[in-house]
Amino acid sequence: xxxxxxxxxxxxxxxxxxxxxxxxxxxxxxxxxxxxxxxxxxxxxxxxxxxxxxxxxxxxxxxxxxxxxxxxxxxxxxxxxxxxxxxxxxxxxxxxxxxxxxxxxxxxxxxxxxxxxx
Amino acid sequence: xxxxxxxxxxxxxxxxxxxxxxxxxxxxxxxxxxxxxxxxxxxxxxxxxxxxxxxxxxxxxxxxxxxxxxxxxxxxxxxxxxxxxxxxxxxxxxxxxxxxxxxxxx
Numbered sequence: 553x554x555x556x557x558x559x560x561x562x563x564x565x566x567x568x569x570x571x572x573x574x575x576x577x578x579x580x581x582x583x584x585x586x587x588x589x590x591x592x593x594x595x596x597x598x599x600x601x602x603x604x605x606x607x608x609x610x611x612x613x614x615x616x617x618x619x620x621x622x623x624x625x626x627x628x629x630x631x632x633x634x635x636x637x638x639x640x641x642x643x644x645x646x647x648x649x650x651x652x653x654x655x656x657x658x659x660x661x662x663x664x665x666x667x668x669x670x
Numbered sequence: 671x672x673x674x675x676x677x678x679x680x681x682x683x684x685x686x687x688x689x690x691x692x693x694x695x696x697x698x699x700x701x702x703x704x705x706x707x708x709x710x711x712x713x714x715x716x717x718x719x720x721x722x723x724x725x726x727x728x729x730x731x732x733x734x735x736x737x738x739x740x741x742x743x744x745x746x747x748x749x750x751x752x753x754x755x756x757x758x759x760x761x762x763x764x765x766x767x768x769x770x771x772x773x774x775x776x
Contacts (some may be wrong), residue, residue: 587765597767599767652719656704662713
Protein backbone atom coordinates (compact mmCIF):
# COMPACT_ATOMS: atom_id res chain seq x y z
CA UNK A 553 0.00 0.00 0.00
CA UNK A 554 1.25 3.46 -0.89
CA UNK A 555 1.42 5.43 2.35
CA UNK A 556 3.22 7.87 4.59
CA UNK A 557 3.21 7.50 8.38
CA UNK A 558 4.44 10.24 10.68
CA UNK A 559 5.70 9.79 14.21
CA UNK A 560 7.51 11.72 16.92
CA UNK A 561 4.95 14.35 17.87
CA UNK A 562 4.18 15.25 21.46
CA UNK A 563 4.25 17.92 24.13
CA UNK A 564 7.37 20.07 24.41
CA UNK A 565 8.18 23.24 26.33
CA UNK A 566 8.94 26.53 24.58
CA UNK A 567 12.58 26.59 23.55
CA UNK A 568 12.72 22.81 23.37
CA UNK A 569 13.47 20.43 20.51
CA UNK A 570 11.70 17.56 18.80
CA UNK A 571 12.39 15.32 15.81
CA UNK A 572 9.59 14.13 13.59
CA UNK A 573 9.91 11.10 11.32
CA UNK A 574 7.92 9.99 8.31
CA UNK A 575 8.09 6.43 7.01
CA UNK A 576 7.28 5.95 3.34
CA UNK A 577 6.11 2.69 1.78
CA UNK A 578 4.63 1.36 -1.44
CA UNK A 579 6.57 3.65 -3.79
CA UNK A 580 10.17 4.47 -4.71
CA UNK A 581 10.89 7.07 -2.03
CA UNK A 582 14.19 8.19 -3.55
CA UNK A 583 12.43 9.33 -6.75
CA UNK A 584 10.39 12.04 -5.02
CA UNK A 585 10.90 15.43 -3.43
CA UNK A 586 9.25 15.46 0.00
CA UNK A 587 7.70 18.16 2.17
CA UNK A 588 6.40 18.90 5.64
CA UNK A 589 3.13 20.85 5.87
CA UNK A 590 1.59 21.97 9.14
CA UNK A 591 -1.85 23.00 10.35
CA UNK A 592 -2.52 24.72 13.65
CA UNK A 593 -5.67 23.35 15.29
CA UNK A 594 -8.71 24.84 13.57
CA UNK A 595 -6.55 26.84 11.13
CA UNK A 596 -5.35 26.60 7.55
CA UNK A 597 -2.44 24.81 5.90
CA UNK A 598 1.15 26.09 5.88
CA UNK A 599 4.00 24.56 3.90
CA UNK A 600 7.06 24.27 6.16
CA UNK A 601 9.94 22.76 4.20
CA UNK A 602 10.87 20.52 1.32
CA UNK A 603 13.87 18.44 0.27
CA UNK A 604 15.19 17.26 -3.06
CA UNK A 605 15.39 13.61 -4.01
CA UNK A 606 19.10 13.31 -3.11
CA UNK A 607 18.80 15.40 0.04
CA UNK A 608 21.21 18.05 -1.22
CA UNK A 609 18.73 20.89 -1.68
CA UNK A 610 16.05 22.12 0.64
CA UNK A 611 13.82 25.11 1.20
CA UNK A 612 12.02 26.52 4.23
CA UNK A 613 9.24 28.94 5.02
CA UNK A 614 10.71 32.09 6.57
CA UNK A 615 9.16 31.47 10.00
CA UNK A 616 11.20 28.29 10.59
CA UNK A 617 14.50 29.15 8.89
CA UNK A 618 17.41 28.58 11.24
CA UNK A 619 15.25 26.56 13.67
CA UNK A 620 14.04 23.57 11.63
CA UNK A 621 16.08 21.16 9.51
CA UNK A 622 14.61 18.75 6.97
CA UNK A 623 16.56 15.63 6.03
CA UNK A 624 16.03 12.18 4.56
CA UNK A 625 17.48 8.67 4.52
CA UNK A 626 16.68 7.10 1.17
CA UNK A 627 18.08 3.72 2.21
CA UNK A 628 15.51 3.54 5.02
CA UNK A 629 12.66 5.37 3.26
CA UNK A 630 12.60 7.95 6.03
CA UNK A 631 11.98 11.69 6.09
CA UNK A 632 12.82 13.81 9.13
CA UNK A 633 12.10 17.21 10.54
CA UNK A 634 14.40 18.35 13.34
CA UNK A 635 12.75 21.20 15.21
CA UNK A 636 14.57 23.37 17.73
CA UNK A 637 13.90 26.63 19.58
CA UNK A 638 10.25 25.70 19.44
CA UNK A 639 7.67 28.40 20.01
CA UNK A 640 4.03 28.28 21.10
CA UNK A 641 2.99 29.23 17.56
CA UNK A 642 4.69 26.08 16.20
CA UNK A 643 1.85 24.09 17.76
CA UNK A 644 0.21 22.20 14.90
CA UNK A 645 -0.46 18.93 13.19
CA UNK A 646 2.57 18.19 11.04
CA UNK A 647 1.95 16.30 7.82
CA UNK A 648 4.50 14.55 5.69
CA UNK A 649 3.64 14.94 2.00
CA UNK A 650 4.98 13.64 -1.28
CA UNK A 651 5.98 16.67 -3.27
CA UNK A 652 5.28 16.02 -6.95
CA UNK A 653 7.94 17.44 -9.22
CA UNK A 654 5.61 20.29 -10.09
CA UNK A 655 5.33 21.35 -6.46
CA UNK A 656 1.92 20.03 -5.43
CA UNK A 657 1.25 17.29 -2.88
CA UNK A 658 -0.19 14.05 -4.21
CA UNK A 659 0.18 11.85 -1.12
CA UNK A 660 -0.20 12.82 2.54
CA UNK A 661 0.35 11.12 5.85
CA UNK A 662 -2.22 11.24 8.64
CA UNK A 663 -0.22 13.79 10.61
CA UNK A 664 1.37 14.00 14.04
CA UNK A 665 0.49 16.62 16.64
CA UNK A 666 3.17 18.85 18.11
CA UNK A 667 2.12 20.90 21.13
CA UNK A 668 4.45 23.59 22.43
CA UNK A 669 3.36 24.69 25.87
CA UNK A 670 4.72 25.29 29.35
CA UNK B 671 6.03 36.03 -1.55
CA UNK B 672 2.87 35.12 -3.41
CA UNK B 673 -0.28 35.45 -1.32
CA UNK B 674 -3.39 33.42 -2.09
CA UNK B 675 -6.89 34.68 -1.28
CA UNK B 676 -9.92 32.41 -1.45
CA UNK B 677 -13.55 33.46 -1.59
CA UNK B 678 -15.96 32.91 -0.08
CA UNK B 679 -14.67 31.78 3.32
CA UNK B 680 -17.90 29.86 3.90
CA UNK B 681 -20.39 28.57 1.36
CA UNK B 682 -23.78 27.04 2.12
CA UNK B 683 -25.36 24.79 -0.51
CA UNK B 684 -27.65 21.80 -0.95
CA UNK B 685 -27.10 18.36 -2.41
CA UNK B 686 -27.41 18.63 -6.18
CA UNK B 687 -26.36 22.28 -6.35
CA UNK B 688 -23.47 23.49 -8.47
CA UNK B 689 -20.94 25.67 -6.65
CA UNK B 690 -17.76 27.59 -7.40
CA UNK B 691 -14.85 28.70 -5.22
CA UNK B 692 -12.44 31.42 -6.34
CA UNK B 693 -8.75 31.71 -5.58
CA UNK B 694 -6.75 34.84 -6.42
CA UNK B 695 -2.97 35.14 -6.45
CA UNK B 696 -1.13 38.35 -5.55
CA UNK B 697 0.99 37.94 -8.68
CA UNK B 698 0.89 35.74 -11.75
CA UNK B 699 1.49 32.05 -11.06
CA UNK B 700 0.82 30.82 -14.61
CA UNK B 701 -1.12 27.56 -14.12
CA UNK B 702 0.84 26.37 -11.10
CA UNK B 703 -2.15 25.89 -8.84
CA UNK B 704 -3.61 22.91 -7.01
CA UNK B 705 -6.87 22.33 -5.15
CA UNK B 706 -7.36 20.10 -2.11
CA UNK B 707 -10.31 18.80 -0.12
CA UNK B 708 -9.99 18.28 3.62
CA UNK B 709 -12.48 16.63 5.94
CA UNK B 710 -12.39 17.06 9.74
CA UNK B 711 -9.63 15.05 11.37
CA UNK B 712 -8.18 13.94 8.03
CA UNK B 713 -5.28 14.92 5.83
CA UNK B 714 -5.95 16.99 2.71
CA UNK B 715 -6.63 15.16 -0.55
CA UNK B 716 -5.43 16.41 -3.94
CA UNK B 717 -8.27 17.14 -6.38
CA UNK B 718 -6.80 19.30 -9.16
CA UNK B 719 -3.24 20.21 -10.25
CA UNK B 720 -1.90 22.53 -12.95
CA UNK B 721 -5.11 24.54 -12.47
CA UNK B 722 -7.32 22.18 -14.46
CA UNK B 723 -5.92 18.62 -14.44
CA UNK B 724 -8.04 16.15 -12.50
CA UNK B 725 -6.10 13.88 -10.13
CA UNK B 726 -6.60 10.14 -10.72
CA UNK B 727 -9.61 8.80 -8.89
CA UNK B 728 -11.29 12.18 -8.33
CA UNK B 729 -14.90 12.33 -9.58
CA UNK B 730 -15.49 14.26 -12.80
CA UNK B 731 -17.97 16.60 -11.10
CA UNK B 732 -14.87 18.46 -9.86
CA UNK B 733 -13.22 20.81 -12.32
CA UNK B 734 -10.70 23.62 -12.23
CA UNK B 735 -10.07 26.60 -14.46
CA UNK B 736 -8.04 29.78 -14.69
CA UNK B 737 -4.51 31.00 -15.19
CA UNK B 738 -2.39 33.95 -14.17
CA UNK B 739 -3.96 35.34 -11.00
CA UNK B 740 -7.55 34.08 -10.94
CA UNK B 741 -8.68 30.49 -10.56
CA UNK B 742 -11.93 28.63 -9.93
CA UNK B 743 -12.85 25.26 -8.50
CA UNK B 744 -16.30 24.11 -9.61
CA UNK B 745 -18.34 21.22 -8.28
CA UNK B 746 -21.11 20.52 -10.76
CA UNK B 747 -23.62 18.61 -8.63
CA UNK B 748 -22.91 18.42 -4.91
CA UNK B 749 -22.92 15.01 -3.27
CA UNK B 750 -23.15 14.46 0.50
CA UNK B 751 -19.46 13.48 0.59
CA UNK B 752 -18.42 16.87 -0.85
CA UNK B 753 -19.18 18.92 2.25
CA UNK B 754 -15.69 19.73 3.48
CA UNK B 755 -13.09 22.49 3.46
CA UNK B 756 -11.29 23.32 0.21
CA UNK B 757 -7.85 24.89 -0.18
CA UNK B 758 -5.98 26.25 -3.15
CA UNK B 759 -2.17 26.13 -3.25
CA UNK B 760 0.29 27.87 -5.54
CA UNK B 761 3.64 26.30 -6.39
CA UNK B 762 5.14 28.92 -8.69
CA UNK B 763 7.00 30.79 -5.92
CA UNK B 764 7.77 28.35 -3.08
CA UNK B 765 4.37 27.09 -1.89
CA UNK B 766 1.51 28.92 -0.23
CA UNK B 767 -2.08 27.98 0.50
CA UNK B 768 -5.27 29.97 0.49
CA UNK B 769 -7.05 30.35 3.82
CA UNK B 770 -9.69 27.77 2.94
CA UNK B 771 -13.38 27.66 2.02
CA UNK B 772 -15.74 25.69 4.21
CA UNK B 773 -18.58 24.16 2.21
CA UNK B 774 -21.57 23.59 4.47
CA UNK B 775 -24.93 21.92 4.02
CA UNK B 776 -27.73 24.47 3.71
